[in-house]
Amino acid sequence: MKILITGGAGFVGARLARTLLARGTLAGQPITRIVLSDQFPLGPHLADLAADARVEARTSPLLAQCEALRDEAFDGVFHLASAVSGECEADFDLGMRSNLDSTRALLDALRSRVQAGAAPTRLVFSSSVAVFGPEDAHPMPEVVGDDTLPTPQTSYGIQKFICEQLVADYTRKGFIDGRSARLMTVTVRPGRPNGAASSFFSGIIREPLAGETSVCPVAPETSHPVASPASTVAGLIAVYEASREAYGGRTALNLPGLTITVQQMLDALARVAGPEVRARVSFQHDERIAGIVARWPRASSAARANALGLQADASFDDIIRQYIADHQGHPTALKGMAG
Known part of the structure; x- marks a missing residue:
């Protein structure tokens, strides 16, 4: 094939x-x-x-x-x-x-x-x-x-x-x-930020885990389906x-998505990686990004995919843990969790 x-x-x-x-x-x-x-x-x-x-x-x-x-x-x-x-x-x-x-x-x-x-x-x-x-x-x-x-x-x-x-x-x-x-x-994506308006959905998790600061361009109550x-x-x-x-x-x-707010994502980051990692994320409104995201869905359903046996991720904690497991041994991806 x-x-x-x-x-x-x-x-x-x-x-x-x-x-x-x-x-x-x-x-x-x-x-x-x-x-x-x-x-x-x-x-x-x-x-x-x-x-x-x-x-x-x-x-x-x-x-x-x-x-x-x-x-x-x-x-x-x-x-x-x-x-x-x-x-x-x-x-x-x-x-x-x-x-x-x-x-x-x-x-x-x-x-x-x-x-x-x-x-x-x-x-x-x-x-x-x-x-x-x-x-x-x-x-x-x-x-x-x-x-x-x-x-x-x-x-x-x-x-x-x-x-x-x-x-x-x-x-x-x-x-x-x-x-x-x-x-x-799709989050959490590895590497550096790209030109996608949704890039911050990964950046607010990826960068803090790597020991770097991250700026979230939308409000904490922003809701969106992720996978x-x-x-x-x-x-x-x-x-x-x-x-x-x-x-x-x-x-x-x-495809199935886990509906979650930015605040809930950051709460999960604090639970999984610790409050000092969460503290590396700050908020600074970006009208261009926020304007695009505001025109996207806040939540989704996936009846046809569910009928194929597909389900959304159980929790955002699990999504963060998946990223951590994928990057064990990486020289920089998890250095923000050291100690």
């Missing part, structure tokens, strides 16, 4: 690749090859993936790779590559190119295989909770569900929603076997392995 992971050098993509390699199979088939496509090379922290004989890395923007993909057979695709929310607001053309144009080019490459006589490739598209937003004609409910009307209020959310519809239509036409899963905000890296990857795999009937139609589904 040959699998393509776009955005494969990213955090979620790399974790997905490691999980699949450890499993050895997907949908009952042995995995023989995983192609990691990304605009960035596999760094030293991904040396284990680079050393695996089953892994091939391809480094260039996805849009530049799609023409060649017309001549290559894949059994499965996880399409994770994306410009992030803050980047898309700051640079409209970047968002359209990286999110919309690249997705259509990828879908057309897979369509050309079918038109040449191949069977449709199964594809999982990673959409986002950012497809939901407040709209005068359709107010956003307190809890967004699988059947809530998406009315995105950011360019990133619009691009994700358009791509959901493309995946649905290419599936309707028989060009792919597509499924779209709306990811909740751990492990539960996110488990959700992507479950969506891939679900039958068409179990998945339930062509529209996107929500």
Whole structure:
């Protein structure tokens, strides 16, 4: 079985690749090859993936790779590559190119295989909770569900929603076997802050654990659904392995999220790592970030994913403990917990 992971050098993509390699199979088939496509090379922290004989890395923007993909057979695709929310607001053309144009080019490459006589490739598209937003004609409910009307209020959310519809239509036409899963905000992400408006949801945990200060740009009562890296990857795999009937139609589904406030996140940090670690977080309002986050859902439900056996993380304490366990032995990630 040959699998393509776009955005494969990213955090979620790399974790997905490691999980699949450890499993050895997907949908009952042995995995023989995983192609990691990304605009960035596999760094030293991904040396284990680079050393695996089953892994091939391809480094260039996805849009530049799609023409060649017309001549290559894949059994499965996880399409994770994306410009992030803050980047898309700051640079409209970047968002359209990286999110919309690249997705259509990828879908057309897979369509050309079918038109040449191949069977449709199964594809999982990673959409986002950012497809939901407040709209005068359709107010956003307190809890967004699988059947809530998406009315995105950011360019990133619009691009994700358009791509959901493309995946649905290419599936309707028989060009792919597509499924779209709306990811909740994934935390705790390692590394440095990125251009995502949601980056602080990781930063207020990651930096204090590393002994650094962190500034939270939104109010403590800000509520949002989040998910751990492990539960996110488990959700992507479950969506891939679900039958068409179990998945339930062509529209996107929500992956489970733990609804939590920023204050509750920091309370969990104090319980797990100690009050001195929590004390490294301060609040400083950022109108740009707060304005984006204010247009995102406060809570979510995931009935269709629940029917596949998926559940939200039990607690944010567990999410923090997962990050700590993942980084045992790291030279700097947990130095703020020393002593």
